[in-house]
Amino acid sequence: MSFSFLIRRLAYGLVLMLGVVVLNFLLIRLAPGDPAVVIAGEMGGATEEMLQSIRAEYGLDQPVLTQLWIYISNVAQGDLGQSYFFNQPVASLIGQRLGPTILLVLVAQLLSILLGVFLGVIAARKPNGPLSAFVSVFSTLGYAVPVFWTGIMLIILFASTFPIFPVEGMASVRLRDAAWYVRGLDVIHHLVLPAFTLAIIYLAQYARLSRASMMEVLGSDYIRTARAKGAGERSVLFRHALRNAALPILTVAGLQFGNLISGSLLVETVYNWPGMGRLAFDSILRRDYPTIMGGAVLCLCHGGGGQYPHRSELSAGRSAAAGPGMSGIRTTGPRRRGAAAAGQEGANPLCAPGGGAFTPGIFQARKRAG
Amino acid sequence: MSALLEIEDLRVTFRTRYGEVTALDSVSLQVNAGETLGIVGESGCGKSITALSVMGLIPSPPGKIAGGSIRLNGEELIGVSPARMRALRGSDVAMIFQEPMTSLNPVFTVGDQIAEAIMLHQKVSPDQAFRDAVALLDRVGIPSPDRRARDYPHQLSGGMRQRVMIAMAVSCRPKVLIADEPTTALDVTVQAQIFDLLNEIQRDFGAAIMLITHDMGAISEMADRVAVMYAGRVIETATADDVLDLPQHPYARGLIDCIPTLGRADHALKEIPGVVPPLHLLGKGCAFADRCAYKFDRCDAEKPLLTDHGRHPVACHGAEEGRI
Known part of the structure; x- marks a missing residue:
């Protein structure tokens, strides 16, 4: 550049x-x-x-x-x-609300990547197995179901049937004066449902993507070499294969981050999470x-x-940095996929340019x- | 003396859309310590499947070892636990693949990949393993191995990568080294170097080599004994000199006639007519019958068995009845 x-x-x-x-x-x-x-x-x-x-x-x-x-x-x-409404500078208002949103989005991103990639890798081992079928169905559902509906359903489930997670807000009022770690745990407790709700859509996508990417990689010669060395199945999957399959996942992860932020608007509203999304929603009403x-x-x-070509270029750069050996070999693949994902992003009305x-x-x- | 590696009556089948196809049928081979066994044959005759069976790497499904036995040092490998197979793979029996360009993992340095093979089978520290890897790179003739060990595969040429593969394969001093067309993807001068290297390695490490190739030149240079395979069966087996000078099976003769002779421009290069029949279409007779100039009634009626008719074992009715 x-x-x-x-x-x-x-x-x-x-x-x-x-x-x-x-x-x-x-x-x-x-x-x-x-x-x-x-x-x-x-x-x-x-x-x-x-x-x-x-x-x-x-x-x-x-x-x-x-x-x-x-x-x-x-x-x-x-x-x-x-x-x-608040009669204070917008900048400081945003400053207060940005933290919770970033926390929510980062946790959701982490959750969706970790869980999604794990599911995808396991599914790729047996492409015709029941788990693989589950991942496919779950991905379609997870992507199709609106996030606010998932949120409301989870609230109903955890507010009455299994009241183990708080369904509203970011912290318990009665713990306001507790020690910092108690409050920290309380925030994590409150974070479970919103983060999971937000993660579901993206989790499904990562599972799908890593399943496809892993299946491609698992057929390659160097995987056979790894097995011929005597490497165990776990090492073959997570060390040899996943590192090669990670490129498209990284590219999409870079692009998805923007989508997550816009997705957080709905989740924050449903769970009354004191973040940017909630602020924006309330401000519109007010x-x-x-x-x-x-x-x-x-x-x-x-x-x-939303200058998305710009961002996907950055992601491509990051992918190249992640896999030093890849530059000469597979640049076209991830780049092409990156462009496809960028187009997809453009089509998402919540994150239009x-x-x-x-x-x-x-x-x-x-x-x-x- | 019992052989180091003994394959007996090995049968491997693959499930395909034509039904179950027999890729290997009663294949029997022996490799003795320090010896090089050449396996020759056309593409698809079962050479690589034989090698992968020994490694326990037959893709399953659709592949399946349907019968027979493979013994390494007397230990039966068929039906052995996956953990035991993993322990043997890479340490007692190692393999060099035919595609050096794609057989190394692009995201790890070559030094790390060799060190990994060492650490999988020996209790050494990562630092020590890496130092061993550098020494091995030096041994296989890679210049400035210190620096090269930190290179990624795409920074190396094809010949260098194959040297890396060889270094990886011999890193744990395997008793049996399987080389599956190790020079197919390389140019001719590099081929000679790789063969020299394999010979040296064998001398130094005392490994038995199973060399899979379709190159008769490589056989004459490398092999002590030869097994000729056709359509999933061994059709002739003897010392390399015997097979090269006095081939019994019409197919083996055909293969040897295919070698161009230097300095004889008038000599038309021969070829074997036809192609290997698809495995699912094999009849009850000899698989080579349709391409054979010596074919007679019996060839279509019954499969010839590998038996000794005076010189060395051959599976041919014509040779048995003295018609050839």
Whole structure:
């Protein structure tokens, strides 16, 4: 990747960001609902006079283009504005909520890769066995079932039938003053269901992918060599074969990370997990425009904000780094698959280019009072 | 003296869409310590299946050892526990494959791959195993083995990779070394080097070599004894000189006539007409009958057995009745 390539990419990124900000901003004008009414409602009454003063205070009485200009120049200076609802800077609000989301997404990613690859490897050993059939059916189901439905079903199951996992929130209130490790364990306990729910879709994909990839690798000559050396079955599978089969898995893992973040919106909402997704969802309901826009901008910044060819190139680079010997031999395979996966990502409405998860997002510039 | 490796009446079948096909039928071979047995025959005649049976690496399913016995040093290998087979593989009996380009794992350095073979069978530290691997690379004639041991397979040429395979195979001083067409993928000058190396290795390590090839030149250079295979059976077996000079079976004669003679431009190169019949279409007669110039009634009616008719064992009715 040459320097001029990077500059060009960065310029594309800026243009794209500007476009998304402008588009999201203008979309609000098309959506019904008035933040002033929501704010006035929270305050206990909505006389026309009060609405007017609220609009004036928040800058909502300015022409749209003026509001847009103020917002863009603020964002350019790193100021994401002030939340209407929480009455604190959007940036610090996001800062508080980003941690839980990253925790959830990382754990879900880890869970789906570990479990998915393990299932796939085991299934590849006997491609016609019952476990292999199970993996195939489970993958199709896991990918087809909406994540919020899985979440609700798990809540029903674990709230009444087997009440062993908390089904809501991130921490127990009564443990607020407990020692740090007790609180840590409590968070892990709360994490089980959301992380598993989020992992299910991707777990299924990893299982499928690693099964296919392993089956291909297990037929190769060097696997026979490993067996001829006297290597045991476990070493053959996990040492000799998996390392070669890992390339497409790594590529997809890189691409899936963005999908996981958008998937977390639904999971966080279902489990009331105090993360970015929950914040964005609530903000949309509350017409808290600065917060929604802040979320959109953040999502955009993540990994080039849906400039997916860019990200798959990065993944390809990472794959090459993971398998030093591979560069001369199998680059075409993973790259091709990477491109296919990128196309798939483009087709997923939740992660359409431009951080589509937050696209209902709209915002009103806040005029700084006096 | 009993043979180091004895294969007796080995029968291997494969399940295919034509039903069960017999890939090896009553194959009997012996290899003595320090000896090189050449196995020759066309593609698909069962040479590699014989080798894989000894290694216990027949892909199963669809393959299956349906009968017979394989004894290594008197120990029966058929039906032995998988753990015992793993312990023997690589240490007592090792194999060199015909595709050096794809037989090494692309994601490990060659030094690590040799060291792994050592550590699987000997209790040594990883450092010691790696040092042994470097010494082995030096032994098989790889220049600057220190540096090469840290290379990945794609950084080496085909000949070098085959040397690495040989180093890996001899790393635990196997009693039997199976070389399955070790030079097929290499160019001619490298072939000669590899054969020289195998000869040296045999002298140093005292291993018995089972050399699988379809190259009669390689046989004359390497082998002490030869078994000629055709359609899953051994059809002639004798010392290398006997087979090369006085082949009994029409097929063995055909193979030897196929060797071009240097300096004789007028001499038209002979060929064996036809192809090996598909295994599922073998009748009750001799599998070679349809391609044989000496064919007579009996050839279609009954399978010839490998028996000695004066010179050395051959499976041919014509040779038995003195028609050839």
